[in-house]
Amino acid sequence: MDINDNIESPLELSVSFNILLRHYEALAKSDDEFVAAKAKRILDTARAYPELEKGFSDFSMLKEREKEIAIILEDSFSPVLTNNEIKTASVPFHNLIFNSSERFKSIIKTAGDDFEIQIKNMPKDDTYIIACTIILNFCYGYNLNFKRPFYYEIPDANGILRYYKILYNADFCEIVPTKKAKKITKEDYDELLDNFENIELWKKKFPPNSYIFKGFVISNIFDVTDDQSISNIKSNLIGEDKRNDESFMEEFHEVFRSLLGINDIKVGFSIYNEEEQTFERVYGVGMDSYLINNKESTDCKGALCGWSYDRLLNENKYFSVSDVEKTYKLSKGCAPHIKALHEQGIKSAIFAPIANEKGLMGILEIVSNKPQVLNSINANKLIDVMPFIVSAVERSKSEEENLIEAIIQKECTSIHPSVHWRFEKEAKNYIKSEMNGEQAIFKKVAFENVYPLYGQIDIKRSSEARNLATQQDLTLQLKAIKKIFKNALEIEGLPIYEQFIYQTGNYLKAIENNFQVDSEQQISEFFKQDIEPILKHLYSVDELKGQIDAYFESIDDKVNMLYRHRKEYDDTIALINKEMAALLDTKQVEAQLMYPHYFERYKTDGVEHNMYVGESITKEDSFNLIYLYNLRLWQLQVMCEMENSYYQMQSKFPVSLDVASMILVFNQPLTISFRMDEKQFDVDGTYNARYEIVKKRVDKAYIKGTTERVTQKGKISIVYSQKQDEREYLRYIRFLQSKHYLDTDIEIVELQDLQAVTGLKAIRVSVLYHKNEDDKAFYTYDDLMKEIKA
Known part of the structure; x- marks a missing residue:
């Protein structure tokens, strides 16, 4: 079996001791008789088997020449240091090891028969390209630094993962081009520099097996478990939303097990609430607190004895409990934290304060079900990791504060996505001014030349x-x-x-x-x-x-x-508002896909909505009046659907109430600005204020010369002032009549003058209803009421 089988690489691997033997040829001429004699012995051994110098790739040769290879590598693998050094001889990009120190063999044996050694963080997909960069270094002199630390992860006798860093000695290898090798020019090199991930390009420049690797590498291996554990803790803590990551806490436990060399430990956290003087549990997948025994929260003084309270909260120093049972008996169960550990079956523990210059932020809790394995001596190992945990908690607190603010903004002072870009722009300018030492002012947010749309479904009487x-x-x-x-x-x-x-x-x-x-x-x-x-x-x-x-x-x-x-009555109003608002919100998603626009809705005795559409909101040079007309038609259709939906669910409400729908048409563009004190948009200017006046009063307006309100149950009222609006909406009504949304009883009425507003008219038309979603028949309001009561 050949070591190159099932490997695609520009390098054809060949085990050879040629370069090492050249060193011994020089040593054979040494004036030191002992050194010369040893070198000659090694050379005589190698010359008996020319393949050791010439090179070979047959696996079986390693076994056949095992004794001779050991003699050749005797100085490299000193018998004096073999039980101390962790060292191997191998070929690159391969798990093949043909010589190793006794210490390495012992480590592998302890890992178990089923353990398969494998280099971690060796990118399998990139090994071809890495081999190419080595060729560029060896054969063409380009200094491409692609060195990354490679590791073995090997479990010890207790099943704890230990980390071993590998340092390669490549003094005894050479790379030789074959006839397949293509000459690499400066232009080729420049092209490759910008195309690391283009594997096809690299294969084109460095065809498979176009170079021969002759020699071997010596791996000097070091136990770096402590350093790597600290690094892993840091890596685990970097990143977002760890609380919802199911694997995070298990990985965190594993890292601490490696750091402390103890298999039977768990890690918990509790947060310190300074205002309430309480410890609180951290919410997240697998997040536990052993100090407060997974209660929601507990008073700090009630969770600790006087000494431990002073140690953690005032001195910000860690302490350990090496034998919980012994301490529990000595304290007669009076120390709260010892009692909590005892109740959970914990035998030893370390409590470490997570604190910065401002004071305590939380407690890191490490516990074990075995006595004395956690103690004041191994607690010192936490000194190196606590700064990273402190940084992570500081960042987490900051993120939580931002999240709380974001939720408040969303739920209480919502900024609609269509205009969020403008607020973001002004916020960036505000920050820029502050950073430059200038007076920071949040400039007025206004949108000019936008068309308003207003509608309401109101509860009658x-x-x-x-x-x-x-x-x-x-x-x-x-x-x-x-x-x-x-x-x-x-x-x-x-x-x-x-x-x-x-x-x-x-x-x-x-x-x-x-x-x-x-x-x-x-x-x-x-x-x-x-x-x-x-x-x-x-x-x-x-x-x-x-x-x-x-x-x-x-x-x-x-x-x-x-x-x-x-x-x-109140429950009915709340249900109506909830259902109507939910329907409107669902429909709004569709409308935004048609063309982005500002939208807000609010609940009163019914549900009202405002929409604004225009060039200044969309930020793109794409607005056309067709989008306004489309939204008007959409609004009218949705109002019909809301009416239908309401009467289909009316029987579920505790009180039977009627609703009336109204749309206000305003055909002139206006300017809206955000009122910082009221946290909402409002119109700008005296003329535009007319729109707001009409909006607030029109649903209570009477038909001219009568005491009849313009809004009526079973009808949609469209209020307007211009003849062109009348023509436009009559077209929409005819279209919706063809779709059986509206009846044929169109009436046009004049409204009594409102304060400072004259000349308003309204189109009123009855809505056609269905008894339920599956019902194909069309009913007027009176017909529907008869059907429902029948």
């Missing part, structure tokens, strides 16, 4: 519905009070009870005949100031206890009133 719910709740509460006092009067005939019966009766008549906004406040005060003290007094009467208990159980703790019908 929401105030009346809430008043009715309030009236019903107050009626129930007053009747309950009246009944209690009637029973109290029968038990104890006090005139004061008659007075309360009379007063509750008056309140009942008042809210039934003339419920006012302030009625709720008056009756609430009556319950609180007058009724509750009397009920507490009456609770001593056994016959009334059950009735009074039932009364107080019906009172909601938050509002301190009976909250049954109002809760149903």
Whole structure:
């Protein structure tokens, strides 16, 4: 079997001791008789087998000439140092080792029979190219430095991974071109410099087996477990989102096992919350805390004894507990951290403070299920790794603060993605000014010449519905009070009870005949100031206890009133807003793909939305009015779909309410700017303010000469002021009629003048409904209500 089998390389490997033997030829002429005699002995051994000098690639030859090879390499592998040095003789890019020191053999034997030695971080895909760079160095004198540290990872007797660094001695090898080799010019070299990953180019310049490698390399190997463990800790801590990486903690445990030379250890963390004076667990996959026993958090002084508290929090120094059981008995279970370790079956532990110049940030916890394996001596090894852990925690805290800010921004002061680029630009300018020592000002963010679109799906008569719910709740509460006092009067005939019966009766008549906004406040005060003290007094009467208990159980703790019908109303409003907003958000994703634009929606008694589209928002020279028209049609269609969706789910809501939809058309572009104090966009300029006035008041507007509101259940109202808007929307309506979104009952009405706004008109058209998503029939609002109630 040939050592070149199954290897594609520009180098054809040949084991040869030619160069080493030349050294011995020189030594054979030495004046030192001993040195000369030894050199002649080695030369005589080699000359008996010319292939040792000429070179060979047959595996079997290594076995056949094992004794002779050992003699030739005797000086390179000193018998005196063989149990100390870790050394091998081999050929490059191959796991073939044909001579080694006793120390190396012992390490491999300890690793186990099934262990297969392999060089780590040797890039398999790049070995061909690396071989080419070696040829460039050897044969053409180009100094290409591609040296990378190579390692063996070999487990010891305890199964702990140890790291061995390999240093190559290439003094005894040569590279010889064959007839296949192509002459490499300066132009070739320049081309290769910029094409490291172009394997085909390298193969073209250096065809397979176009050079012969003759010789061998000596590998001097060093145990660098401590250094590599520290490096691995640093590498593990670099990077983002480690908390969600399932393998991170297992790798982290493995690294600490190598560093401390202990197989049975685990690593935990707890975070120090300075404000609350608590230790808190770190959330993430595999993240544990042995100090607080995986509770959410615990008081620092309650988690530590006085000495350990002072050691970690004030001195910021580590300490160890080498024998938990012994310490537990000595402390009689009174030391909180010892008790926590004892309860978890931990036998020894090290607690190390993660602290910087500002103070403690957290605790690194290393624990073992064996006593004394963790102690104050091996705890000193942490000195070299703690700076990296401190840096990682500092970065993690900073990232968490940024994440918290990002969540607050997203949930509370959201900046829409369509305009985020502009805020980012101004933020960069702000930072640049600060870095240059200038006065940093966050400039006004404004977008000129954008077209607005506004729409709302509003709950009809929401105030009346809430008043009715309030009236019903107050009626129930007053009747309950009246009944209690009637029973109290029968038990104890006090005139004061008659007075309360009379007063509750008056309140009942008042809210039934003339419920006012302030009625709720008056009756609430009556319950609180007058009724509750009397009920507490009456609770001593056994016959009334059950009735009074039932009364107080019906009172909601938050509002301190009976909250049954109002809760149903509030829950209905919340559900409507949630469902309608979710539908609108889903549809918006599609709209953004059509053409990017600013979008915001907010919940009131229903859901309103604003959209702005224009060149200044998209940042690209691509805006055309066709995109505005497309969004207008999209908006009208989505409003129809929202109406349909609402009435299909109306039966699920606690209270049956109606909705009405409206679109406001504004055909002139305007300027919007971000109000920093209000954290939202608003229009700029006096003329543009007209748009905002109309937006706020138009849904309450009446049709001219009537007391009928422009918005009606079952209809979509499109409010506008220009004839061209009327023509445009009539085209959209006809199109949606063909799609059975809208009915044929189009009406055009004039609106009564609003403050400072005149000349508004509206197109009203009925929506066609389906009973459910699978229903193919089309219903008007009245038809739908009949079908639902049937």
